[in-house]
Amino acid sequence: MSKNFFYICDILFVMKNEYRVLGKYIKEKLHSPNFFKYYRIHREEVLKVSISLNNGDRDISMNKRFFSQNSEIPLLKPDDIYYLLSILKEGKSFEKKVKIINDFININIQDICELIFLLNPRKYPPVTGIVRKIVNSSSDYIEWLSLSKKFIDEFVDDYVMLHAILLYDDNNIYDDKVTGLKKTFENGYKNEHKWLTGIKRKIRDLDYFETEQLKKELKIDDYHRNLIFKKNVYAVIDGSNVIYSENGKPDLIILMNLIDEIKSVGIPFYPIEIVFDENIRYILSGNQIRLLEDLLRQPNYELFSPADIKIIQLAKKNKGLIISRDNYSEYDTGNIKIIKPEEINESYRF
Secondary structure, eight states: OOHHHHHHHHHHHOGGGHHHHHHHHHHHHHTSTTHHHHHHHHHHHHHHHHHHHHTTOOOOGGGGGGSOTTOOGGGSOHHHHHHHHHHHTSSSOHHHHHHHHHHHOOOOHHHHHHHHHHHOTTTSOOOOGGGGGTOOSHHHHHHHHHHHHHHHHHTOSSHHHHHHHHHOOTTSOOOHHHHHHHHHHHHSOOOOHHHHHHHHHHHHTSOHHHHHHHHHHOOOOHHHHHHHHSOOEEEEEEHHHHTBOTTSOBOHHHHHHHHHHHHHTTOOEEEEEEEEOTTHHHHOOTHHHHHHHHHHTSTTEEEOSSHHHHHHHHHHHTTOEEEOSOOOTTSOOTTOOEEOGGGOSTTOOO
8 A cells, every 4th residue: 555545544533643644645745856956846836826816806717736635626617716715814713714614605614724825825834645544623723733832933935835745746757848838739839938039020021910819818927927028137146145034034935025025917028047156055955955965856956156247247248137135236236236135025116
């Protein structure tokens, strides 16, 4: 039998020792050779769905593959989703919300908790995978809120990573190329420079009315829409500079959130390159090192020392801008625009 089966049996048998059993499960998944490849793709999907739900999108049927197999969320009607989300956003206690929902919709407690996670994945823990076996009531969920915080402190970086761990299966790994092809057919675009250049050339051959028709019928997110229809701006991110939190702790999740923010507000920065100083490997530790190594396998991430020189060279060569809190006062930056991460929001204009 599979390891997952025995883990589930352990959890059901020793309900008072969830931390020990789940901790063992989480550590094993974190050390799977392909987990961080899966996590990187999974993370983008979760945050994209979260933004969509918070913007009032009622249809999540296209995102079935990151739910547990026994989840009924993808089967819900759009109007039921809208009703569920409106109740979950109210200021009532969790128990009252569950009662109100169950009076109108036949949905299990696990799916309600999972929707709470999707609405705010940085604040609330996921209830998916094997956790569905131990959260069977409102009181179970309250205990899981407390327990999951311990995992964030000791094993994982955030709740999105925990969600990926709970759904990760060594025998069902997302291949980057396959994922890219699926997105091409499902969404009608792929984020590759050669393809983007070609599509822009074809759009220039359209007349005004044809272009406007295309804009109306093209169902893609704002970031990729702007990449296609607007002038792209090259951006190089000072990776070693932007990863520090307010308390001075380095965290690659801050960098990933920054890139997510750029895409979510639709700023057509492309391509985006990230340069780290080579000493980054001595600054990070644990899961952060493993995530770094996975990022460095991507063509737009690199190590260079001193990183400042490479960053300025790239910005000058590509007539782009730099994202950093450093002002590079010891270098000749010419007319290069330098913006801080916190300046990137929905009101940003360049």
